[in-house]
Amino acid sequence: DVKVTQSSRYLVKRTGEKVFLECVQDMDHENMFWYRQDPGLGLRLIYFSYDVKMKEKGDIPEGYSVSREKKERFSLILESASTNQTSMYLCASTTTGNTIYFGEGSWLTVV
C-alpha cells in the first residue's frame, strides 16, 4: 500500500512562530502536494512539487513556503504563523498519470 506520512498530527503554535509540517511518501512518487482544508471551503492547493528542488505555487501560497530536498520528503513552512492559518493541512503524492494519495492530515492551531 502507498503510505503518505505526516509526522505531526496535532500542533499548537504561537503567533509569529516558524512552523514546519513534514510529509514523507514511500512510493518514489515524483509529485507531491500540500492542501489546506477548512469547513465550507473544501481543499485548497497551497504548493506542489514535480521533482526534487522544484516547486510551484498553488491557489493560496501567501504566508507559506515549501522545501523538497529529497524525493520522498516535502515540507510546508509557515514563516510567521498567524491565527488565520489555523487549519487542517493535508499532504498528497502521486506518480504521473496516477491516483493522488493523501496523508492523514495535520491539525494546526495558532494561538
Add this chain to the structure above:
Amino acid sequence: AQSVTQLDSQVPVFEEAPVELRCNYSSSVSVYLFWYVQYPNQGLQLLLKYLSGSTLVESINGFEAEFNKSQTSFHLRKPSVHISDTAEYFCAVSDHGTGFQKLVFGTGTRLLVSP
C-alpha cells in the same frame, strides 16, 4: 479555470435508504472526475474515478457515479447506505492537460447516516 459545486453541505439519511450526493463541474476542456471520502480524523481516500469509456463507474463498497457531459454532473449514488458510510465526500476534477496531478475540489458533502 475549473470549478466544482457540491450544493449540499450535509445530507442526513436513515440506514438502508438510498442516497444521492450531487456534484456539478465547470470546465472548458475535457476532464477527469473523482469522488474522495474522508472518515473522521483521517485523510482522503479515493472512492471512484471517471477517466474515459463507460460513463457509469462503481466502487467496491456499493457506490456508483455517472458522468453526464451534457449536464456537467458527476453525482454519487448508493441504493442502500450503512452507518459506516457516515463521512465527508468530496468531488474533484482535473483537466486532461494536467492529468491527475492538479485536482480542484468541491466544498464537500457530509453524509450522516442514522439508525
